[in-house]
Amino acid sequence: MVKCMTRVVHAILLPVLLALLVACGSGEVADNDVNDNPTSSNMATGEVTTAEEETSDEAGSERPQDSSTVTLLNGSSLDDGVLLGWAGLAEGQMQSRVSNVLMLVYDVGERIEPLQEIPESESVEHEKLLSQEQIDSLMAEFEAWLDADGCMSQNAEYRADEIEVYRRYLERGGDASHMRALCPQTRVVGIGLTDSLRNREPASETEVFVLHELYHAFQQDLEEEGQCRTAGDAEDSTTRWMVEGGAHYFSTMLLVNGDQDKGRELIYEQARQSLSESSGLRENSPDRKGAAALLLMIDNQLIEHESVMDGSLFHGCAREFQFGNSEPGMESIEDQWSQF
Helix, strand or coil: CCCCCCEEEEEEECCCCHHHHCCCCCCCCCCCCCCCCCCCCCCCCCEEEHHHHHHHHHHHCCCCCCCEEEEEEECCCCCCCHHHHHHHHHCCCCCCCCEEEEEEEEEEEECCCCECCCCCCCEEEECCCHHHHHHHHHHHHHHHHHHHHHCHHCCCHHHHHHHHHHHHHHCCCCCCCEEEEECCCEEEEEEEEEECHHHHHHHHHHHHHHHHHHHHHHCCCCCCCHHHHHHHHCCCHHHHHHHHHHHHHHHHHHCCCCHHHHHHHHHHHHHHHHHEEEEEEECCCCHHHHHHHHHHHCCCCCCCHHHHHCCHHCCCHHHHCCCCCCCCCCCHHHHHHCCC
């Protein structure tokens, strides 16, 4: 069943849990054997309005969009409260926030065989579960969000292209799993929930998935140009494994409620599995391997756990300017990350 198809939810960090419970339900996910209540700490409350109410509120005036909000468009079977809880949990860790983030979450069915790739995407087609009316409603809200964004509002052709990209995801059942930066601080988290994530995997798998992509949306320096971009594009740069490793480290630590010992065990277990497939830090699961490398950086006192968790490691291109592979101490990280 698709819920809240015409509802846009703005995640606002307030310490009042009750408001969210009243607006969106309990937000509980069954069978989460790792974290029975993923929305219990650092909870975001939800300001929930229907599309009709927003139209009425904004009639005759154009309200500028807050540049550091998280907006949820939920076309999935997950409750608003669950998704908002994860968003608030992630956002609440950040030292500071600058990005304007849209979460587009929707259900897809079984994968279509033989595989059919969706143009201009990383996805393949799945059975479409949304009706055309539901898709049109989501896309209308998506278009309104783009129109209100300070950067995207400046380029009608670019907006039209992005609208077409996401319409393809919805109409062809694309299993989106990404964070895309449409502008330097305009971020879209696209999540197509497969039957496996909804019904077969532990709820913790979905939580980690969502938290991982949200962390990317909060990494402030991903779109820095100039020397940062040049250094990050180099084949031997630290950017790929550090950006992905940071997201995996973050989502894993939140999953275990901040227990660093449990988080370390889980990161090492997963990195060991990936290491059996290939030894390269930048190839095959750089997120899992990168998280293990970040633990070594912490152990070697190059960085602190808190700098990963609050996102400050990804301010000012520190991953290249302070922790590039030619910087003091980084060569040992490259050579020894797998010796855990």
